[in-house]
Amino acid sequence: MEKNTTLPLTLSIIMQRRSINNRWQPFQWKPIEILPDMSDAGVRLLMADEHEQRWIFPGFAVQLFTDETPGYFLNLSSEMPCWFVMWRIEEINGAEVAVPKTISLSYDEAARQVDGGEQVDTLPLSAEVAAWLAEYTQQHFRYEGKKPRKRPSFEGGEGVQKMADAEKSSVARLVAPEKDRHGR
Template identity: 40%
Template sequence: MNLVDTNSLLDRPKARPSVRVAVVMEREANPNQWEAWRFSLADVVADEPAFGAQPRVLRDDGRRQSKLFPGFELELFADEAEGYHLNLNSGAPVWFVVWRSDDEDPSLAWAERVSLSYTEAGRWLDAQERVDNVPLPADLAAWLQAYVDAHYRPEVKKERRRPQSFLPPEQRR
């Protein structure tokens, strides 16, 4: 399934590049003696019109449940280009997904946000959010790489100047 339609991006020159995705989460009942429920991120897939706008259960056998959360619009931002670069150069590019669980009903959890930025995921983790990841498909990694090539400019490292007090008197300016 191709997540990126490059023709649609060319038709909208002023719009930010974006893709619509849906998140699949799994819930497991009584995975061990200490947990009543365990949630995990299963996949991020292309959002299809047939998915609708509301979350829906894909499978539920009483012990395991898979649930689809559609309608995430992932836009790329030039000021996040370094975060995209870090994700792509990590060795295994991934989707980052923030998800939350219900304090009153511990059997409920849902996806909140999706990103491709390593930096943004770090900010979420610093804010004590639950962040999981799943592998990024090769076609989307290539699309993201094209965006990074166009927008990311590594910071130029300045040569460190030795403080004047450490130089011999004849070399001070």
């Protein structure tokens, strides 16, 4: 498998808006299914009633990168490997809709998105895609071990010692009585 590669098919994401019994939020959005693209029909409303809406968003390509292999490894080693779907609320034909923006297999990428304030939800990963991801990860993942930790200044070190010595000598000059030119 090449270093940077793409899943051999494009995907569609189905987003669901479901009514909930909550006084502050009357409904909830979430991705409910990831399917291989079946047509070039584009974004569309699949179904709607008073309690639920389902929208389909086609055309998502999934790329794998060697520098994301630690994130793929974390995903695969979890209890339930998953897709990570990042989405935002946007207006489509006058309606507010949760629009998927990215789909990823990297735990680390999803964590960065959440840290950046994005909405990220998960969906279970199929056994076929998990096997493909495992093959890629096995081929390109290199454990780098723990990196040596730099000692923070409050733990000491040569630079801190120099600063402390300089501070002591300036304090000593301020505290020591001045001597006249005869040494008295």
